[in-house]
Amino acid sequence: MEMNIQLKSLADKINQLKSKIETEESTKHAFVLPFIHVLGYDAFNPLEVVPEFTADLGLKKGEKVDYAIFQNGEPIIIVECKSWKEKLTVHNSQLFRYFHVTKTRFALLTNGIHYQFFTDLDDQNKMDEKPFLEFDICNLKENTINEIAKFHKANFDVDNIVSNASSLKYIKEIKKLISSELESPSNDFTKLFAGKIYTGRLTEKVVDEFKDLVQKSVSQFINDKINDRLNAALTKETIKQQDEETITVEDDNKIITTEEELDGYRIVVAILRRKLPVSRIVYRDTQSYFGILLDDNNRKPLCRLHLNGGKKYLSLFNNNKTESKVSIASIDDIYQYENELLETVSLYETELNPV
Structure with missing residues (x-):
């Protein structure tokens, strides 16, 4: 079964069951372990998936992370789980402490619905504070599924994922910035356009007036692009229907x-x-x-x-x-x-x- 079908099936299951899941332990078994299974790992094989993974942390002994996924005898992903009702926060996470004492390059924080993948792009062997890949399993886009597929047992390649992680991290931040600018244009963003078309001095009053114009212009531009795509699709579908009518064998x-x-x-x-x-x-x-x-x-x-x-x-x-x-x-x-x-x-x- 292709990964996108498996993920869709898991998302449907989550939507059906989450109202009946009350604890973190239930979240692990109902949501997280099935996701690990989608990645191609056998949750019942202790050589692949180790629950309650323990590592020595200096003077602290016996601290555990929920799961560690192994390959060739080494942990490749450590996983910390929360109840699906909890919001994810990486602060005080055991993932930080475990990351630098294991050989893994990837850490996963999840509540079974929201997933955050971390690596060490900023400082080697020190887990980044921001995830490079983040998604809601119940609302996946095709490009995100392609990124998840890189963690599949059959595809897993540390160097490939890490080299791509930097791009994902910056793309995510740029998209957030674009969303923020579209909702409420900053002075710098406004001046970028106003400076090219306004011949007078860009006073504070002029910039404030242009903010509304820039926001409306960008929104209309995006809407026009969407309408152009829709009209092109409709025209293509009409031609397709006409072609089908042409080849229909009439009695x-x-x-x-x-x-x-x-x-x-x-x-x-x-x-x-x-x-x-x-x-x-x-x-x-x-x-x-x-x-x-x-x-x-x-x-x-x-x-x-x-x-x-x-x-x-x-x-x-x-x-x-x-x-x-x-x-x-x-x-x-x-x-x-x-x-x-x-x-x-x-x-x-x-x-x-x-x-």
């Missing part, structure tokens, strides 16, 4: 082209021949509708007639090639949509001859 015995459909086609031709040669206006009858196309190309629908049901409809296409149906009492009503049909032709002309 010719079930397709009956009626005289009314042909009359409707002639009306459309009469409207569009002012912009197009008649030879370019082609109909294609299907079981569900009577389609009229430009150049017999299913990606260039001009309109569709739905005349065989209880009600009659005309399908028109906007500049995103999105279909919209309008009710018509008879085929003569097609004349009422002359402008819309001619605009559809203009759309394809624009595609062929962009400005």
Whole structure:
């Protein structure tokens, strides 16, 4: 089973059970050990997973960390667990004390839902105060799953993870900074933009006025980008559906082209021949509708007639090639949509001859 499926299954289990989990010990067994299992380690094999791991800490004897994951006889990850109801805080954590007396390069602090992975990027053999990888197992993104996969038994490579940890750490901090600036732009962030477009002196009053403008501009820019992606996806899906319709094998015995459909086609031709040669206006009858196309190309629908049901409809296409149906009492009503049909032709002309 792929790791993303296993993690999704564990997240579903956590959401179902957490209201019934009351203690730290229950959190370990219900949430943390299954996560260790997802990483490919056998929690019941004392050569791989050692519970209540003990190391000598100077004068302090017998202090324990919840788990140590071993590989080739050496601990590679030490794990400290909290109850799922507790917030994670690394202060006073036994992970700090254990880190420098073991050969491990990685420490994990978790409450079974939130996970924080630490290493020693700042000072060698001394655990960093900030995690380089942090996530909520119930709200995972694909790039985070890729990072978790590096800790899998089959993939584990200390040098690879440590070399990537620095990038993860700084990316996480930069994303936090961006989020903070978008919510409430700082003076420096505001001046970065205002200084390039404002010709006067950047007084405190001007900077304060620009803060609101910068925040609105960035928000609108992000929204525009999202809308562009959504529209592109919708257009792609429309083309895909049209392609599927093109390759659909129709049962010719079930397709009956009626005289009314042909009359409707002639009306459309009469409207569009002012912009197009008649030879370019082609109909294609299907079981569900009577389609009229430009150049017999299913990606260039001009309109569709739905005349065989209880009600009659005309399908028109906007500049995103999105279909919209309008009710018509008879085929003569097609004349009422002359402008819309001619605009559809203009759309394809624009595609062929962009400005």
